[in-house]
Amino acid sequence: MLHFYYGVMGSSKTAMLLMQRYNYMTQDLHVALVKPAIDTRIDLNTVYSRVGLTACADIVLGPGHSIREQLSWFAVRNGYNDVPYVFVDEAQFLSPEQVQEMADMSDEIEFFCYGLKTDFMGEFFPGSAALLRLAEDVGEVPGGLCWCGCKATMNTRIDGKGNVIKEGEQVLIDNQQEIRYIGLCYKHWKAGISHAPVSE
Numbered sequence: 001m002l003h004f005y006y007g008v009m010g011s012s013k014t015a016m017l018l019m020q021r022y023n024y025m026t027q028d029l030h031v032a033l034v035k036p037a038i039d040t041r042i043d044l045n046t047v048y049s050r051v052g053l054t055a056c057a058d059i060v061l062g063p064g065h066s067i068r069e070q071l072s073w074f075a076v077r078n079g080y081n082d083v084p085y086v087f088v089d090e091a092q093f094l095s096p097e098q099v100q101e102m103a104d105m106s107d108e109i110e111f112f113c114y115g116l117k118t119d120f121m122g123e124f125f126p127g128s129a130a131l132l133r134l135a136e137d138v139g140e141v142p143g144g145l146c147w148c149g150c151k152a153t154m155n156t157r158i159d160g161k162g163n164v165i166k167e168g169e170q171v172l173i174d175n176q177q178e179i180r181y182i183g184l185c186y187k188h189w190k191a192g193i194s195h196a197p198v199s200e
């Protein structure tokens, strides 16, 4: 089955993914940890959670890679007959073709994809749109909060001074150009207010 668990920035999606993967590993089940190559926050192979959990990706998936091919090579390298459990971090960066491949393999493999639903402009990522179309199990990772204490639903790009940025390229990773991403509630995202008013 193809699963898509989406959550806003700061909802600990990667930590949840790593904990779920750990549960499968302790049962000696064959798992693969996949991340799209576009996420270069730490280094190419590291899956990183802001909570502090990290792991090394088994497969770093380039934009043109076939996930089917990559999984079969991973199985051969490890002497596995199959890899029935696959965890994908930052799944919004998958291509629609890669999501389609996963859907086509999902009668034999459990794909657990964690990622963002929308970008900093409130638009779908192509990978997220494909996952929402094709995943048989869609759920929300709760817990992301706005500074006001309300549920955060909007991924927000801010510059080094905390200004909310509403225009630009869809993908700018947060170690570039001093930008960061935070979660805001819809009201504060719309108003472009990224932090509580400073009292004097």
Ligand SMILES: [Zn+2]
Pocket (backbone or CB within 6 Å): 146, 147, 148, 149, 150, 184, 185, 186, 187, 188
């Ligand atoms: Zn708010």
